[in-house]
Amino acid sequence: MAGRDRVVSLLRQLERMASSNIRYGEGVSREIGMDLQNLRAQNVCLMTDRNLSRLSPVKVVLESLTKNGVKYKLFDNVRVEPTDTSFKEAILFAKNDSFDVFVAVGGGSVIDTCKAANLYSCHPEADFLDFVNAPIGKGKPITGALKPLIAVPTTAGTGSETTGVAIFDYTPLKAKTGIASRAIRPTLGIVDPMHTLSMPERVTANSGFDVLCHALESYTALPYNQRSPCPPNPINRPAYQGSNPISDVWSRHALHVVAKYMKRAVRDPEDLEARSSMHLASVFAGIGFGNAGVHLCHGMSYPIAGNVKTHSAKGYSVEHPLVPHGLSVVLTSPAVFNFTAPMCPERHLEAAHILGADVRQLKRDDAGAVLADTLRQFLFDLQVEDGLGALGYSLDDIPALVKGTIPQERVTKLSPRGHTEEDLSQLFQASMKLY
């Protein structure tokens, strides 16, 4: 009975684990027409972005729809790193018709936009901020039924095909926020590694960094039995519930795959084994973080992306200034994990070990430094910009970056270590230059 008190405490609070249906394999996106027939779809809303609409992933899906006689309408105006305005345009498109199934072909921006279009067209009476996370929105629970949504991810990063999260830039506050509810999770994710062959080198790198941070943040997130509040009614519980024994399995496994394959995937666009493996890793990490949550890297990334002035992202076919999501997330990772390590040093040491560091002689107190060094080396090897400074930020911008992080409490509260505005300020400062 010695262990009982500990275990009762371990289990005191609640956990729910949600996973998506995933189909994986080369060429599986060619089958989507049959899936839509099986769903008896009469009028499909197909969403993508302008660039992808000319590329193979969309062509393959359209051919399958045509072959199976599935009627659809195409919306190809998704914005890369979407905003409230771009979300609303997609929502209007969906509201102006009566679709019975939604299909998203693209990266996280497309899938997230399609989730929002499905949600609001099924709740035509709702105000846009009703379902947006508090404190920016009202964070109301979603009670009505949505239409089926099939997601076909074309990047290996977002994991959006597995999650109930849709992120956008709320322009009035220059900060990213989102909608988080299991209700908007895709019905089926079709993970076709052939699609990742069309990713430019920097898209592969940045989306891979998103996978890396999903895995690291969810693995080090506040444990599920320590988070609060704990709403008594299950329907009111957050999608992000802290690290737990199930999400740990996914997060750790994703980290192993990143360690083994990410550099190969970035460096050789023809390395199908590496790119397929990263595509699956994005699913693994998505299921991990979709249940455990992310914390400071993601919370701080939103103002980094939202306050962009002039940075133009290589490899992205967009005309507006852009800090790609994965890049905005990973640049603070050395500082963040150095900061969080004291709360769960074993997990930080284990992460460093998985990423290739020799940790045998190290003590718990070394955990933050070694993981930070390992991450810096990893970023350097992959030729990542040298910190926030390289994106055009200076020390003068830190107050705005901190201010933009405050509303991200939904994720930052999952940090294993509590933090003040001064702590955030120091984390941004430490991330100005990496090498």
Add this chain to the structure above:
Amino acid sequence: MAGRDRVVSLLRQLERMASSNIRYGEGVSREIGMDLQNLRAQNVCLMTDRNLSRLSPVKVVLESLTKNGVKYKLFDNVRVEPTDTSFKEAILFAKNDSFDVFVAVGGGSVIDTCKAANLYSCHPEADFLDFVNAPIGKGKPITGALKPLIAVPTTAGTGSETTGVAIFDYTPLKAKTGIASRAIRPTLGIVDPMHTLSMPERVTANSGFDVLCHALESYTALPYNQRSPCPPNPINRPAYQGSNPISDVWSRHALHVVAKYMKRAVRDPEDLEARSSMHLASVFAGIGFGNAGVHLCHGMSYPIAGNVKTHSAKGYSVEHPLVPHGLSVVLTSPAVFNFTAPMCPERHLEAAHILGADVRQLKRDDAGAVLADTLRQFLFDLQVEDGLGALGYSLDDIPALVKGTIPQERVTKLSPRGHTEEDLSQLFQASMKLY
């Protein structure tokens, strides 16, 4: 590009991964009344067995229903190790009312019976054999919508809360068969480790063996890209698709938990940490085998259970002769894995290593023998009956056991090694005595 051909071949065929929603934690079954309210349930069908109906797991659920004003009707006549007759009784109960949600509180027998009751009451026109696996049944695909089903497992073994499988004894052939379709998978599994404290010692052992074999069989199952046939329409694909990179994660993890906690869970009913861990392991293994499948141990277990004459199972409150499912599965495991090892020796060596064997000096050719020895020692330590002989079987029974295995092709075809009736005969013979 060197690896490309290999990878294309790896990915040539198709895979889909389905997981269930699971809520896990001490006391979570007390919340079920709120879940049912959230589902707007007006008339709930609650299924359990006679023995459990007097025990805490059912009491806790009933209290929650009453507290939340949820109306229900109770069916407590589920048979442990159900038959076509007992399934039909439960189906009739469900058809004679109009239920909008189903709740199963019990082990695999209860959950499986409830799946069948939900299925056939939603398809009142169907003949019982319509959805039963071929060749015994017609194996028709399920196209209609079912009612939500919430499963509250009270044993740590079945994994039925995560799978689309319902197993029963088809009495005309004295062989187990089942229904397998993602459509019958529970909507939500409520995994409350407090329930496992009421499991008698032998129920803990036998259900743990089921977890062990789910993990071992799914990890060694024929790889997903080697199975056939491969129906072009996704809706016609089998639930069991062979081992794959996602199910491998679950199967391997479950095996680690079994190795660490199973003996403790069996020996000390108060060891909540061990029993909780095994409860989660049954979920992990369930997701693994629910997608990859099982093979020979399960295929051969059905006639072992179905042909029982006089064996009375300790710790089970039933009046009929019974070979508990987990016991019927595990007794052939040393012989089976000795037989299958040549097809994937690395996986067999890894399994032996996880279960505690020192495999450093071993060669691939030793894999079968070392895993068989490791399993025999594991069973001996847990005081398992000494083979099929101890259940009352003799060599004279082998033809009947082989005959009863033949219709289990749905699972036996997932064996990594092809086999003749003579092979099956030798596997039964080698399982007559273990120590």
